[in-house]
Amino acid sequence: AQSVTQLGSHVSVSEGALVLLRCNYSSSVPPYLFWYVQYPNQGLQLLLKYTSAATLVKGINGFEAEFKKSETSFHLTKPSAHMSDAAEYFCAVSEEGFQKLVFGTGTRLLVSP
Amino acid sequence: GAVVSQHPSRVICKSGTSVKIECRSLDFQATTMFWYRQFPKQSLMLMATSNEGSKATYEQGVEKDKFLINHASLTLSTLTVTSAHPEDSSFYICSARGLAGRNTDTQYFGPGTRLTVL
Numbered sequence: 704a705q706s707v708t709q710l711g712s713h714v715s716v717s718e719g720a721l722v723l724l725r726c727n728y729s730s731s732v733p734p735y736l737f738w739y740v741q742y743p744n745q746g747l748q749l750l751l752k753y754t755s756a757a758t759l760v761k762g763i764n765g766f767e768a769e770f771k772k773s774e775t776s777f778h779l780t781k782p783s784a785h786m787s788d789a790a791e792y793f794c795a796v797s798e799e800g801f802q803k804l805v806f807g808t809g810t811r812l813l814v815s816p
Numbered sequence: 817g818a819v820v821s822q823h824p825s826r827v828i829c830k831s832g833t834s835v836k837i838e839c840r841s842l843d844f845q846a847t848t849m850f851w852y853r854q855f856p857k858q859s860l861m862l863m864a865t866s867n868e869g870s871k872a873t874y875e876q877g878v879e880k881d882k883f884l885i886n887h888a889s890l891t892l893s894t895l896t897v898t899s900a901h902p903e904d905s906s907f908y909i910c911s912a913r914g915l916a917g918r919n920t921d922t923q924y925f926g927p928g929t930r931l932t933v934l
Contacts, residue, residue, distance in 0.1 A: 747925040806859045
């Protein structure tokens with residue numbers, strides 16, 4: 704069975720600082736990995752996805768993530784945080800066929816001035 | 817592109833009534849739509865997978881007679897919460913996966929529906 708672990712339910716950074724949100728996955732087959740962002744009382748917006756092409760994936764709003772098979776990780780980074788980045792971030796894994804997404808528990812990013 | 821809408825965004829109903837939530841893919845055709853439930857400060861839990869023209873597949877523990885799903889067209893799926901009770905109060909989110917092209921490997925999410933059962 705697939706699973707996703709997001710370390711840290713809350714991450715706090717200062718505006719302008721590096722953002723690092725951690726995601727580790729478990730999958731018996733080559734995974735497809737996704738990062739979504741959720742603002743309060745809204746649905747999920749796709750930030751980026753890895754689908755077996757380039758291991759370094761660039762997404763919207765300056766975010767990127769690197770797929771590391773040896774570490775079973777797909778951490779999300781952004782060089783410089785903005786106040787508008789404050790939100791809940793979900794990592795998700797899917798098997799090829801994309802029938803189901805398994806979500807991590809989410810990480811709330813807090814950005815202080 | 818790849819916009820998914822939900823209606824209503826918020827609904828309050830009395831215990832015992834039924835509520836229908838619509839999920840529409842606005843600019844692409846979706847062979848598969850998914851329904852999720854999210855409790856406060858928690859992750860999304862998949863309730864069911866809906867394929868156009870066939871019966872929905874429900875996750876373990878989800879009552880199919882209580883959460884009726886219909887996927888009558890390639891752009892519309894509905895979730896009906898029957899005989900709603902306060903414990904059904906939650907945030908319901910749908911997603912859609914496209915028929916072809918770049919939309920086939922990604923689920924696009926609607927904005928969610930906040931259901932409150934009094």
